[in-house]
Amino acid sequence: MSAAPRTPQDAVELELIRSLTAGLAPSIIMTTGFTLAGALIVWMARDPLLLVLLLCGIAASTIRVVAALRMPRPGGPAEFPIARARMLEQNFRMGYLAFAATLSLFGLRAFMLPMPHIHMLMLCLLMGYTAGVAATIALRPRIAIPSMIMGLAPAILAPLFQFNPVYVAMSLMTAGFLTGGLLNLRVRYANTVEEIALRITFGNIARKDSLTALPNRIALREWFQERCIAAADGGELIAVHYLDLDGFKPINDRFGHPFGDALLAAVSKRIVAAIRDTDLAARLGGDEFAIVQFGIESPEDAERLARRLVAAIARPYNIEDRIVRVETSIGYVAADIHSCDLEQFLTRADQALYVSKRQGGGITRYDPDRGKADKGKAFAHA
Numbered sequence: 001m002s003a004a005p006r007t008p009q010d011a012v013e014l015e016l017i018r019s020l021t022a023g024l025a026p027s028i029i030m031t032t033g034f035t036l037a038g039a040l041i042v043w044m045a046r047d048p049l050l051l052v053l054l055l056c057g058i059a060a061s062t063i064r065v066v067a068a069l070r071m072p073r074p075g076g077p078a079e080f081p082i083a084r085a086r087m088l089e090q091n092f093r094m095g096y097l098a099f100a101a102t103l104s105l106f107g108l109r110a111f112m113l114p115m116p117h118i119h120m121l122m123l124c125l126l127m128g129y130t131a132g133v134a135a136t137i138a139l140r141p142r143i144a145i146p147s148m149i150m151g152l153a154p155a156i157l158a159p160l161f162q163f164n165p166v167y168v169a170m171s172l173m174t175a176g177f178l179t180g181g182l183l184n185l186r187v188r189y190a191n192t193v194e195e196i197a198l199r200i201t202f203g204n205i206a207r208k209d210s211l212t213a214l215p216n217r218i219a220l221r222e223w224f225q226e227r228c229i230a231a232a233d234g235g236e237l238i239a240v241h242y243l244d245l246d247g248f249k250p251i252n253d254r255f256g257h258p259f260g261d262a263l264l265a266a267v268s269k270r271i272v273a274a275i276r277d278t279d280l281a282a283r284l285g286g287d288e289f290a291i292v293q294f295g296i297e298s299p300e301d302a303e304r305l306a307r308r309l310v311a312a313i314a315r316p317y318n319i320e321d322r323i324v325r326v327e328t329s330i331g332y333v334a335a336d337i338h339s340c341d342l343e344q345f346l347t348r349a350d351q352a353l354y355v356s357k358r359q360g361g362g363i364t365r366y367d368p369d370r371g372k373a374d375k376g377k378a379f380a381h382a
Helices: 007-044 048-069 082-113 116-136 141-160 165-206 219-234 248-255 257-272 301-316 342-359 368-373
Strands: 237-246 280-285 290-294 318-319 323-325 327-336 362-364 379-381
Touching: 007 048, 007 082, 007 116, 007 165, 082 116, 082 141, 116 141, 116 165, 141 165, 141 379, 165 342, 165 368, 219 280, 219 290, 219 342, 237 248, 237 301, 248 323, 257 290, 257 301, 257 318, 290 301, 290 342, 301 362, 323 342, 323 362, 327 342, 342 362
Parallel strands: 327 362
Antiparallel strands: 237 290, 237 327, 280 290, 318 323, 362 379
């Protein structure tokens, strides 16, 4: 399992969805402005239909504010489920488009009335709303484009209700502004997607072991920190395994480094196949690997994984038409999450690994409870 199990496309999409949180403050401002200006327009026009649309608009805008509050925040956990992010975006989209449609109908009704002072206030609302959309929601065109069109539609259609050259000029200018805004939105969206994709690609390269494609120590530390913070309050049991290969160096010296590299890549595939989707395996360097398990039910779960790893790695390898065998020594620690210090867990697991190597291989568990009374009893070798 990698530190970022989703596809690159999903990672880009998640970043774009996170950008929707930038619309929170403008949404609150627009909700307040629409409520106050809309109430003033209704009071001046004494129009029942406008009152109904005002109430519907306030409700829709409140929904979109609540939806924005629930969106994943920029800089949040990289492991945020993409399916949940899409669901939250869909809720946000429905509220956002509902308000845009209500605002558009409110504006159309306002321009039908022969009251130029209302039209001035309405145009201010429409322009402010559309500018806010372009500034904050542009990275989600499925939301931004229909919202901008609906937002400025009343001003563009105003000459249908007010036969006046001034309204015709306003309509043409508004249509021009809208066209320019939509073209700019498309360019900005394309450039931003490319920028995010490059950033994620280079970030993944920096966090991935080039030989085995496993996460490296940097990625392991970041993944551990995110998961540990989320699990610390729940009293989860965690296991950290530290392993290296027995007999790897003679094989590497005999057949050459390319052969040894191929063997390490094959071993890494077996490690990944042996762990759960919720676990993470990383290459620490050389022939050393680490596996982290969150949410295990008992220390025996960690021991069972260690035994699976020993059995899987011990099977023969066919590399370059040569059959070779390597075995592994494993040290692990299983304990409640009392600290999000990965290095402390790795140190304990490495100490247990050292005991395994001294015993000629096998599996050793570091037991912090047994070691409190006597450090010499902290290690249990199997």
